[in-house]
Amino acid sequence: MRIRTGRRAGRTAAMILAACLAASLPSMAAPGAAAATAKGPAAAPRSWAATAAELDRVIQRTATDAGVPGVIVGVWKPGQPRYVRAFGIADKSDCAPMRAGLNMRIGSETKTFTVTALLQLVDRGRVGLDDPISAYVPGVPDGRHITLRQLAEMRSGLFPYSKDTGFQHLLTTQPHRQWAPRELLRIAFGHANQFPPGARFDYSNTNTVLLGLVVERVTHRPLRDVIRDLITRPSGLDHTFLPKAAEFPLPHAHGYTDFTPDGTVADATDFNPSWGWAAGAMISDLDDLRSWAVNVATGGLLTRQTQAERLDAKPTGAPGDFYGLGIDVNHGWIGHAGSLPGYQSLTIYLPAMRATLVILLNTDIPSRGENPSTVLGRAITQVISPGNVYGDASDQS
Template identity: 60%
Template sequence: MKATLIPLRRACVAATAATLLLAPAATASAYRSTTAPAPAAPSPSADTTFAQLTPAVAAKLDAAIRRTMTETKVPGVIVGLWAPGKGSYVKTFGVADKATGAPMRTDLNVRIGSETKTFTVTALLQLVDQGKIGLDDPIGTYIAGVPNGDRITLRELAGMRSGLFNYSEDPAFDKALTSDPDHVFTPKQLLDYSFKHPVNFAPDARFEYSNTNLILLGLVIEKITGRPLAEVVNQDVIERAGLHHTLFPTGAEFPAPHAQGYTNQTASGKIENSTNWDPSWAWAAGAVISDLQDLRSWAKTVATGTLLTPATQAQRLMTKPIGIPGDGYGLGIFDIQGWIGHNGSLPGYETLTVYLPEAKATMVILLNTDVTVNGQEPSTLFGTAITSIVTPAHVYPGKKPAVHGR
C-alpha cells in the first residue's frame, strides 16, 4: 500500500487518494483517559530523551491528538506510551462503531496489517537459529518458478530488496479484491499476480516495498516446518512471546471485542465497513490481529530480539537505506529516527508499534480507518504529532519526505 513508511497494500489499500472519512471529532466525552500518575520530577542529570509524562505533557498530547483527529477525520484512536521512570499515557479517543457510537476502548482487537511482517520474519529467523535455513540461501532452493529465484536470497526478501513486483499493485488483483472482499486467495494466486510482471530491478539493487516477498517467506516457513504458517506463528512466535490476545487467523475470524473498521479502498470508492473482509489476500504480509497491551509487549520483544539469538537479532537490525537520511529497513523491521518496529495498514485499520531503545520507550497507536489525508497514512500523522512532544530529538518519521510502499 502506498503509505507513509511501510504499510501493506495500495492498489486498493494504499495511501495515494486523499479521501477524508467523515466522523465526529473527539471531545471530552468521546474518549477515555487512563493516564498513569506521573513519577516525581527527574534530577537535572536525568535522561531527557523521553519527556516526563506529567499532567502538563498529557494535556499537550490530548490537544495534539484531538487536532490530528480533526485533520484526519479518524473515527477512533487508541494511544499508548510507556517509558521507564517517565510514566505512561494510555488513552482512547472517538468511537469504535460509527453506527452505535460505542467508544473506543483499550481492550479492543484490531487488524494490524503489515505489522504481521515482524511476526512472519521472526518465525523465519527462528529457523535460521535452528540451522534449518540460511539467510543467504536463494529462494529458488525452496520455491520453484520465482523470477530471478536463483539470485534472490531470503535476506533480500525480508529486507525488501528483491525487485519482485508487488502483487497488491496489480490491477487484476485490485479488481478481484474490491469486487469480492470475502474472496479467499491462495498464496499461489497472489504470486501469480506478481510473476506475470517483469522484475523491477536486480536483487539488492535498491529498497522497494513488496508484499510478494512475505508470501514467499511464508511458503518457505511452511515447507521447512511441514506446518501451516498460521500454526507456526501462533505457536512458535505468539505463544512463546507470551501474547494472549494476538492471532494469526486461518480465515475471516475476528475475536471480540473489536473495533469496526472503515475504508474507502472499495469498488465504489465510497467508505464502507470492512471489519469482516477476509484477510487471506494479505496472509504472511498482513493477516495478524492484536490489541494494545500485546503490541506494547511485542514492541520490546521484536526490537530487542527476545526470541532470537543475539547474532541473528544483530543481522535483523542491520538496516539499509530506504531513501530518507538516517532511516533504514532491516529484516522485516524498520528504524525510523531511532524508533524500531513497524507500521501496518489494512482496509479499515492502521497501526504503529515502535520501540525507542535509547529511552526503553514504547509507542503504540491503533486506528479504525485507513483513509489517507493528502496521500499520508493517518497513523504517521498521529506518530509525528505525539513524538514531536515526547521525543523531539526522535520525531517519527522526521521532517523528511515519506516513503511510499504497499
C-alpha cells in the same frame, strides 16, 4: 434496516458521525485524565502530567484533522506512568466509543512475526539467510539469485502483487474473497522483475508471502501454528494470531475504508484479509503490541548475532528511514507500521529512551496523501521524543 443512498444518505452519515464524535469528546480528554493512569492524582510528577495533557490535546486535534473515527494510543517510558488512551468511536452505527482493550487488525506488522519465525529457523540451523528462494519455492522468477535475506529486506526486485490493477479490482469488488498464497504469487510472477536482486529497496508483500511459504516448507506446519508456537505463546501474546480467513474476535473496532469501487467509505470490518496472509493479515491488541514492540526491537527470541543481522538496516530512500530484515528503523524508532482496508497501526520502540509507542486506528483513509498512522506518529513523537520524530522528513543527523 433500509440503507439510504445518494446525497441525502451521505449528509445523514456525516451528521451521525459528527454527533458520535461530539458525544465522545468528554471521555476523550476528561479533566484529570492525565493522572488517571497513576496510583492517584498526586502520584504522577507534574512534568509528566503536563506531557500527558499535551498528548491528549495533540492526539485529539490530529485525529480530528485527519478524519480518524477512533484511535488507541499507548506510550511507555521508564520512570513515568504509562499513557494509555482511547479517543473517538469504534462503531459509527451506534456511536460505541473506542476502548483500549479492543482487538484490531494490524496489517503489515504481520511481517515482523513472519520474519521472526524465519530468523528463529536460522538460529536453529534449518535455513540460511543467503539461501536462494529456489531451494524452497519453485517457479520464482530469477529465484536462483534471490536470497531469503533479500526477500526479508525488500530488495528482491519481485513485483508486488498488490500493485497489480487486476488484483486491485478484485480486492475492491470481492472484498470477502478467500485468497491462497499461490494465487497471490501467480499474480506477482505474471510481471517482470523490477530490478536485479539487491539493487535497491522496494516494499513488496510478495517477498513476505514467499518467506511464509519457506517457514511452512521447513517446519511442515501451517504458518499460523508456527507463529503461535514459536512466537506468540512463548511471548505471552494471548490476543495475537494469524487468522485463517475473516474471523475477528470480539470485542473489536469497526474499520472504515475508501478502498472501494467508487471511492465511497465502507465498513471493512468483515473484509477478508487473507490476501495479506504472511505479509498483513494478523490481529492483536494494545497490550500485546506493547510487549512485542520491545521483544522484536531487542531480539528477545533470537540470538544476538541474528538480531544484529536483523537490524543491519539499509536506506529506503525516504529521509531518516532504513529497513532491515522485516523491520523498519525510522529516526531511531525500531518497529513497523501496518495498513489494510479499514485499519492502520504503528508499533515502535526507541532504544535511546527505552520508550514504546503503539497506535491503533480504525481507518486507512489517507490524510493529505499520508497514512493517518504516520501523521499521528509524527505528532506524538514531537511531544515525547523531539530529537527522534517518527516520519519527519527533516535532517535529523
